[in-house]
Amino acid sequence: EPEVTQTPSHQVTQMGQEVILRCVPISNHLYFYWYRQILGQKVEFLVSFYNNEISEKSEIFDDQFSVERPDGSNFTLKIRSTKLEDSAMYFCASRDDRRTEAFFGQGTRLTVV
């Protein structure tokens, strides 16, 4: 069964460094998302992406964050200058236009030190 894949599974970075989290959505899906989950807290929406542009973003998704679909398969989340509070699990998800549910990747655990 097709699945959303995310790399790396765990990334450690120093505060102030840039990180890029990578996702390969399911191939025929058109809607893409990033969510994050700080340890022990609920899952929070960051951004949705459709037709090569951001369709919605949350207050969390400030100028430090950006998303890109550089080719036909990858969907990336970039954090320009990481802060300690960016430490979290980051989930990519995708959906096709015939179904109501989004499918999630296994997540990338980001640790900022």
Next chain:
Amino acid sequence: AQTVTQSQPEMSVQEAETVTLSCTYDTSESDYYLFWYKQPPSRQMILVIRQEAYKQQNATENRFSVNFQKAAKSFSLKISDSQLGDAAMYFCAYRSAQGGSEKLVFGKGTKLTVNP
């Protein structure tokens, strides 16, 4: 703004028995979707079941079923014949079906323990 509330931080059930996880939500919209996602220790988010608000019939998926009460804005998950593999965090989530918003709004989750 929509909110989702899961009032049970933790629940436990004996293997083979039935457990119900509660979820309530607040919205002024009439058309929306509701979901239950499971997050095992691996932390991947796995869809368990979904419900379209316009459907009166409660969704079922094998041992999982929901009790959807639209007027009460309640969406509980029933797990029958609980198995050890059902142990996980369970998140209730809401998504609008109108106005173009794609985001899922999650509750804080319920940690389910299954005792052998």
